[in-house]
Amino acid sequence: MSQSLHLFTPSTLSKQCYSYPKPSFPTFSRRFTVTSVRFSSIRACSSDLDPSSSQVLLASDNGKGGGVLTPATRPPAQAVDSGSIEVDAVTEAELKENGFRSTRRTKLVCTIGPATCGFEQLEALAVGGMNVARINMCHGTREWHRAVIERVRRLNDEKGYAVAIMMDTEGSEIHMGDFGGPSSAKAEDGEIWTFSVRAFDSALPERTIIVNYDGFAEDVKVGDELLVDGGMVRFEVIEILGPDVKCRCTDPGLLLPRANLTFWRDGSLVRERNAMLPTISSKDWLDIDFGIQEGVDFIAISFVKSAEVINHLKSYIAARARDSDISVIAKIESIDSLKNLEEIIRASDGAMVARGDLGAQIPLEQVPSAQQKIVQLCRQLNKPVIVASQLLESMIEYPTPTRAEVADVSEAVRQRADALMLSGESAMGQFPEKALTVLRSVSLRIERWWREEKRHEAMELRDIGSSFSDNISEEICSSAAKMANNLEVDALFVYTKTGHMASLLSRCRPDCPIFAFTTTTSVRRRLNLQWGLIPFRLSFSDDMESNLNKTFALLKARNLIKSGDLVIAVSDMLQSIQVMNVP
Numbered sequence: 256m257s258q259s260l261h262l263f264t265p266s267t268l269s270k271q272c273y274s275y276p277k278p279s280f281p282t283f284s285r286r287f288t289v290t291s292v293r294f295s296s297i298r299a300c301s302s303d304l305d306p307s308s309s310q311v312l313l314a315s316d317n318g319k320g321g322g323v324l325t326p327a328t329r330p331p332a333q334a335v336d337s338g339s340i341e342v343d344a345v346t347e348a349e350l351k352e353n354g355f356r357s358t359r360r361t362k363l364v365c366t367i368g369p370a371t372c373g374f375e376q377l378e379a380l381a382v383g384g385m386n387v388a389r390i391n392m393c394h395g396t397r398e399w400h401r402a403v404i405e406r407v408r409r410l411n412d413e414k415g416y417a418v419a420i421m422m423d424t425e426g427s428e429i430h431m432g433d434f435g436g437p438s439s440a441k442a443e444d445g446e447i448w449t450f451s452v453r454a455f456d457s458a459l460p461e462r463t464i465i466v467n468y469d470g471f472a473e474d475v476k477v478g479d480e481l482l483v484d485g486g487m488v489r490f491e492v493i494e495i496l497g498p499d500v501k502c503r504c505t506d507p508g509l510l511l512p513r514a515n516l517t518f519w520r521d522g523s524l525v526r527e528r529n530a531m532l533p534t535i536s537s538k539d540w541l542d543i544d545f546g547i548q549e550g551v552d553f554i555a556i557s558f559v560k561s562a563e564v565i566n567h568l569k570s571y572i573a574a575r576a577r578d579s580d581i582s583v584i585a586k587i588e589s590i591d592s593l594k595n596l597e598e599i600i601r602a603s604d605g606a607m608v609a610r611g612d613l614g615a616q617i618p619l620e621q622v623p624s625a626q627q628k629i630v631q632l633c634r635q636l637n638k639p640v641i642v643a644s645q646l647l648e649s650m651i652e653y654p655t656p657t658r659a660e661v662a663d664v665s666e667a668v669r670q671r672a673d674a675l676m677l678s679g680e681s682a683m684g685q686f687p688e689k690a691l692t693v694l695r696s697v698s699l700r701i702e703r704w705w706r707e708e709k710r711h712e713a714m715e716l717r718d719i720g721s722s723f724s725d726n727i728s729e730e731i732c733s734s735a736a737k738m739a740n741n742l743e744v745d746a747l748f749v750y751t752k753t754g755h756m757a758s759l760l761s762r763c764r765p766d767c768p769i770f771a772f773t774t775t776t777s778v779r780r781r782l783n784l785q786w787g788l789i790p791f792r793l794s795f796s797d798d799m800e801s802n803l804n805k806t807f808a809l810l811k812a813r814n815l816i817k818s819g820d821l822v823i824a825v826s827d828m829l830q831s832i833q834v835m836n837v838p
């Protein structure tokens with residue numbers, strides 16, 4: 256595929272780049288064996304790269320290629336083994352049935368609970384498009400979670416899926432305990448309930464709720480409003496008797512175990528000593544150790560307040576999980592996390608718009624703008640972002656969503672969030688698979704609509720890399736994505752060892768799908784959270800020509816691509832862009 260190419264020659268430059276101003280650096284003609292950018296992208300690169308460095312830009316009119324070449328990026332020739340390619344059956348079927356262009360770009364996260372923890376149920380979710388399984392350490396025992404992780408791993412091993420596992424910490428915000436026996440309780444208007452920080456040996460007295468935070472009875476005052484789950488049930492504090500806080504129910508409703516509690520005074524959220532609780536509690540640290548031991552792919556941290564805790568956790572993980580790379584996801588669900596948003600996202604490997612708790616901490620009408628801001632900032636900073644909670648809440652009970660819920664899902668897809676998440680809908684709802692189907696079909700429809708209307712988003716992506724080499728990668732990816740849109744290519748191919756180059760391409764949200772080839776199963780699983788990436792595991796070398804030949808042969812043999820398909824390829828070994836038809 257790659258050919259012996261000429262560097263820029265004055266004649267080709269003047270012939271092919273006639274519409275562009277002449278470059279401000281010298282051009283040479285010499286023979287080189289390299290792979291190679293179309294002129295629009297050469298231009299995009301050349302205006303932004305440092306012309307005083309020793310890099311050269313390459314272009315040719317015969318090989319449809321170009322690139323940025325530094326001595327260090329010249330590839331050593333290497334033999335390629337004839338291994339196989341790993342892709343799951345669902346992606347394979349989707350690619351075959353609908354062709355490249357209509358594969359789903361928005362990724363789907365399902366919270367696993369009693370409704371979905373069995374092997375067959377997990378398999379049904381994988382078939383339905385689950386990319387990431389989330390386990391919430393607020394609920395269930397570690398043994399229960401371990402069994403779920405084992406089943407997901409078995410599913411991956413036996414059926415070729417790359418379902419990633421995300422462990423979500425409990426966090427030390429205030430919440431209610433379990434009710435002992437019953438799984439829920441109803442609070443009626445005017446009833447008096449006791450919220451207690453005492454430990455009860457035997458069964459709980461009637462209308463008593465345990466609060467997990469010892470300082471609770473000291474922090475609240477008579478007259479405070481107590482909100483369960485951001486207002487699903489509301490109480491007023493009427494009396495404080497040592498460890499017991501007596502409250503009158505003012506908005507009746509269903510109390511669910513471990514529901515979050517906030518208290519409000521004169522219309523504002525009270526943040527006293529409870530605001531000093533550590534983001535990661537001692538129980539969370541044990542759960543994190545468990546997650547590291549189990550080799551989960553993502554750890555999501557609840558109620559993050561600052562970047563410090565993320566940095567701390569990342570170094571903790573680096574010291575303990577030497578060979579496994581666990582990504583840290585910051586859950587944005589508190590006032591402090593909004594205040595320190597940029598530094599938190601910069602420190603993290605991704606973020607979650609945790610609208611459940613966020614909506615209990617800020618006025619509900621501010622949640623949509625917060626969501627948009629978080630999604631856009633994550634995109635700027637190249638971090639995957641998940642929009643979570645209540646997307647299809649009514650489907651916990653009903654087989655079909657409300658129109659408003661469909662509109663909410665559409666909005667998140669339209670914002671081009673990386674992923675959408677199901678919580679109660681998949682964990683304990685009656686219609687987990689149907690809920691997933693709704694997410695999948697709404698995503699597909701909105702994505703297609705977006706492409707049909709050719710709505711290229713006008714988001715100006717800033718340079719984010721700290722090194723010059725990072726900047727080159729960013730320029731290559733944005734040029735490749737722009738070319739892919741303009742030329743209406745069938746797919747972008749990216750060969751990436753760490754996954755970084757794939758995420759840079761995903762960040763551009765191109766019209767076509769991105770086939771991301773990576774050498775390890777753990778990177779393949781992690782890429783499964785990112786918009787538009789179809790991750791494959793493939794062993795490849797530093798020689799792009801043989802990588803491409805091998806990939807074409809393997810994909811053609813499985814009928815995943817055909818001769819004549821137009822592909823643009825980039826890699827993080829050789830900083831180049833190639834445009835070619837599948838032979």
Ligand SMILES: Nc1ncnc2c1ncn2[C@@H]1O[C@H](COP(=O)(O)OP(=O)(O)O)[C@@H](O)[C@H]1O
Binds near residue numbers: 369393511678679682
């Ligand atoms: N591992 C589990 N075991 C039992 N129930 C669970 C589990 N995970 C989730 N659930 C149920 O699903 C509901 C929704 O999940 P999620 O949104 O993750 O938690 P929460 O409601 O605590 O924020 C929970 O309230 C709980 O009832």
Ligand SMILES: C=C(OP(=O)(O)O)C(=O)O
Binds near residue numbers: 610
């Ligand atoms: C996802 C959320 O966190 P959790 O389900 O753990 O409360 C949320 O609050 O929206």
Ligand SMILES: [K+]
Binds near residue numbers: 425
């Ligand atoms: K949690």
Ligand SMILES: [Mg+2]
Binds near residue numbers: 557611613
């Ligand atoms: Mg939460």
